[in-house]
Amino acid sequence: AQSVSQHNHHVILSEAASLELGCNYSYGGTVNLFWYVQYPGQHLQLLLKYFSGDPLVKGIKGFEAEFIKSKFSFNLRKPSVQWSDTAEYFCAVNTNTGTASKLTFGTGTRLQVTL
Amino acid sequence: KAGVTQTPRYLIKTRGQQVTLSCSPISGHRSVSWYQQTPGQGLQFLFEYFSETQRNKGNFPGRFSGRQFSNSRSEMNVSTLELGDSALYLCASSLGTGVGNTIYFGEGSWLTVV
Numbered sequence: 001a002q003s004v005s006q007h008n009h010h011v012i013l014s015e016a017a018s019l020e021l022g023c024n025y026s027y028g029g030t031v032n033l034f035w036y037v038q039y040p041g042q043h044l045q046l047l048l049k050y051f052s053g054d055p056l057v058k059g060i061k062g063f064e065a066e067f068i069k070s071k072f073s074f075n076l077r078k079p080s081v082q083w084s085d086t087a088e089y090f091c092a093v094n095t096n097t098g099t100a101s102k103l104t105f106g107t108g109t110r111l112q113v114t115l
Numbered sequence: 116k117a118g119v120t121q122t123p124r125y126l127i128k129t130r131g132q133q134v135t136l137s138c139s140p141i142s143g144h145r146s147v148s149w150y151q152q153t154p155g156q157g158l159q160f161l162f163e164y165f166s167e168t169q170r171n172k173g174n175f176p177g178r179f180s181g182r183q184f185s186n187s188r189s190e191m192n193v194s195t196l197e198l199g200d201s202a203l204y205l206c207a208s209s210l211g212t213g214v215g216n217t218i219y220f221g222e223g224s225w226l227t228v229v
């Protein structure tokens with residue numbers, strides 16, 4: 001079974017700082033990768049996804065992620081964070097042997113952006 | 116276009132009771148899945164329904180069940196509630212079940228068991 005690790009549990013950054021959140025998965029086959037964000041009091045929203053093709057994926061709100069197959073990683077980046085990026089970020093994976101809905105999530109990274 | 120709608124948003128139940136949560140998917144979406152979110156275990160997949168059939172099931176006891184109706188609405192039921200069932204229950208929908216589909220989440224139903 002696949003698993004997802006997010007090593008940073010809580011990250012505190014000042015506005016305008018650069019962000020990189022780590023995500024590693026364990027699965028030897030083809031994977032589809034996702035980053036979801038959960039703003040305080042709101043539902044999970046899709047930030048970006050990777051299915052195939054260009055390993056550098058751009059998402060909403062200036063976020064991007066890079067799939068590095070050799071490292072089993074899909075790290076999330078943003079060059080300059082804003083206070084409004086304060087939220088919890090979840091990395092998730094599913095496999096081509098599963099279905100779209102059966103996602104395995106990491107434990108999440110809580111990002112706090114200070115003014 | 117309305118998103119995934121879940122009712123009720125908040126509820127409190129007593130140990131031993133049962134609870135039914137409801138989910139209306141995005142219009143046109145035929146696949147509905149359910150997740151449990153807790154601080155300790157994070158987001159865990161419960162089950163998935165498509166065309167009124169359960170297509171996938173996570174590692175939860177039989178007290179957790181669900182169903183899907185012909186209009187794609189779904190309900191999940193938890194019987195004989197335990198304190199550990201306190202969680203945010205999330206419903207998600209997608210057009211289909213193929214892995215190329217993206218799933219969209221509702222705001223969740225907060226269940227507290229006392």
